[in-house]
Amino acid sequence: MAVLLEGVSRRYGETLAVNNVSLAVPSGQSVVLVGPSGAGKTTLLRLMAGAVKPDSGGVSLHGQDLAGLSPGRELAGLVGIVAQQYDLVANLSVLQNVLAGRLGSWGLWRSLMSLVAPREKPLAMQALTRVGIAERAYRRASQLSGGEQQRVAIARVLVQDPEVVLADEPVASLDPARAEDVLGLLTGVARESGKTLVASMHAVELAAKHFDRLVGVRDGCVQFDSTQDEVTPEMLDSLYELEGLCA
Ligand SMILES: Nc1ncnc2c1ncn2[C@@H]1O[C@H](COP(=O)(O)OP(=O)(O)OP(=O)(O)O)[C@@H](O)[C@H]1O
Numbered sequence: 001m002a003v004l005l006e007g008v009s010r011r012y013g014e015t016l017a018v019n020n021v022s023l024a025v026p027s028g029q030s031v032v033l034v035g036p037s038g039a040g041k042t043t044l045l046r047l048m049a050g051a052v053k054p055d056s057g058g059v060s061l062h063g064q065d066l067a068g069l070s071p072g073r074e075l076a077g078l079v080g081i082v083a084q085q086y087d088l089v090a091n092l093s094v095l096q097n098v099l100a101g102r103l104g105s106w107g108l109w110r111s112l113m114s115l116v117a118p119r120e121k122p123l124a125m126q127a128l129t130r131v132g133i134a135e136r137a138y139r140r141a142s143q144l145s146g147g148e149q150q151r152v153a154i155a156r157v158l159v160q161d162p163e164v165v166l167a168d169e170p171v172a173s174l175d176p177a178r179a180e181d182v183l184g185l186l187t188g189v190a191r192e193s194g195k196t197l198v199a200s201m202h203a204v205e206l207a208a209k210h211f212d213r214l215v216g217v218r219d220g221c222v223q224f225d226s227t228q229d230e231v232t233p234e235m236l237d238s239l240y241e242l243e244g245l246c247a
């Protein structure tokens, strides 16, 4: 399994953000977590990224237990995240932001050097071309629109080239046409390169159109888990009903 969560729980103070979730994602699949605000989607993705530790249960990627992996090269080769706030460095150029995707495999010295003279520039330009904004390479990240910044964040994860790509609300700040574009791009790139993709989204119809599998999350637990063609409007409605079905 590319991603394996076994009985994972995570609390923030009084809040049980993730409640005994088990989930197995085979290599190459694209999965989307859907559900209302506060359901636990971001926490689940951060658990998969090793950015948050479970209170109980285990998380492993391609058979490697994340509990035993320290942040760094090994983790960066396994998993990369496009965060909900895509955290670009405002004062750096688009190109330098994309090159930052290599941080994990570069080591600090070379990374710092890249701020002076970008290395592996062709790789970064290729990624920017792939997401359709090569002509913005020398602009500052702060001078881009929200949608363009989203593309830069995707280019950065392409350059990082991890086995598992996580994308938290990748289209939240985009208009409907752009959202279609970016989702097509993200799932297309994952499919072509055989990567596993786990994303989160609010827009369920849009999600159903682009991902192989939909996992409905509510109150920290999985409410349904079904393939693209099995998902029904009733399942989607149930996510937003007042009474949850979670045990
Ligand atoms: N760092 C934190 N400190 C305290 N509580 C947190 C923290 N992160 C998340 N929570 C709480 O955990 C629960 C799940 O949050 P999470 O961010 O995972 O939800 P989400 O499904 O991503 O929501 P959204 O759709 O709004 O992004 C919420 O009740 C939230 O308030």
Ligand SMILES: [Mg+2]
Binding pocket: 041, 042, 043, 084, 168
């Ligand atoms: Mg979230």
